[in-house]
């Protein structure tokens with residue numbers, strides 16, 4: 001049974017809840033669910049550790065981050081197994097993306113923090129400089145789609161900036177977080193610097209509302225983001241939110257079509273479409289529209305279906321497949337549940353799906369689905385393509401495929417999105433700002449932007465003595 005991790009110790013408290021294997025639907029194991037007492041204990045442990053951790057020189061905290069990276073390397077196979085058990089992800093993706101990014105996150109933020117200069121300004125006989133202080137105890141609320149990658153993406157900068165943390169992984173995916181608790185303990189990380197509580201959204205709610213929590217970082221749905229925002233409003237806690245998306249992909253007729261198709265297959269179907277950066281709206285220029293649709297649908301048919309995270313999420317995705325039909329879509333491929341004739345038939349699979357023919361105002365084209373599915377529409381002019389891409393309540397990521405460099409810059413700069421990829425998708429430089437506009441989030445993480453969120457500046461202004469005349 002999976003336990004919480006508080007003050008450097010495993011804590012078996014609270015009733016148990018089941019964790020299902022998405023591949024078979026069977027209960028795979030159980031975990032303890034944090035109740036108010038467990039949440040309080042975790043926050044207290046984090047507070048007790050906060051002062052000493054914040055007092056360490058940044059170079060020492062950066063050293064801890066490197067040791068945690070080494071710990072992850074040493075437990076690589078265990079982390080891969082835990083992540084696959086909880087999510088049903090493909091082995092190759094887990095080995096090349098999810099777990100390596102955990103290592104990269106710790107190493108990158110160690111470097112960025114250790115090398116960051118402070119600001120200093122000199123004006124008319126006064127010197128002003130800033131020192132940055134950690135926020136204190138940060139609640140880290142992690143989603144189920146990229147559990148290890150996203151936990152470490154938040155944890156590494158929060159810790160290196162001098163905060164202590166209480167992490168709440170999704171109820172579906174606590175496995176890799178539990179292995180990480182062992183890594184922290186084995187590395188000898190001071191007790192209370194990292195605490196982990198398990199449970200449902202209700203445990204996350206108790207955590208963010210706890211008066212001992214100073215800030216909240218969250219990746220997940222816009223609905224949960226707004227609920228957290230309301231919960232912490234009266235204490236004016238800093239929040240950093242990366243929320244939903246309804247990301248557009250623009251395919252111009254001057255693109256390398258083979259690359260655009262393969263890139264779109266990745267951007268639509270990676271992780272079963274369960275990545276906030278995945279493309280759900282594709283717009284293709286008229287001369288290549290028919291060929292693009294036919295080839296994308298044919299590639300989608302070749303893909304190995306990947307399970308959705310839960311029975312409930314599968315129902316949600318399938319409800320959008322039904323909605324597409326009821327709104328009048330033409331289904332080019334998929335739209336249903338695959339049959340395998342083996343144990344996977346009781347799992348949470350859906351078919352990779354491509355549809356066309358819906359209006360921009362259809363619910364299908366406006367709401368985030370978070371599954372292996374996209375709608376393809378056509379456009380004629382560059383201006384029209386930009387308007388279509390921007391005609392969404394969301395603005396996390398956009399992708400464009402073109403062979404014209406001027407167009408690439410021109411269009412990219414007009415897209416209302418926090419991230420624009422040109423002729424590629426989901427290639428990440430961890431030093432760059434990451435986050436969304438509109439309903440897709442508040443704030444940016446990544447590079448020094450993460451360090452800015454996880455700390456607050458104090459400006460010190462000192463009058464300089466005038467030399468004697």
Ligand code: 6OD
Nearest residue numbers: 145153275276277428434
């Ligand atoms: O790669 C990352 O750093 C990142 N924050 C990915 C977020 C994916 C959301 O589903």
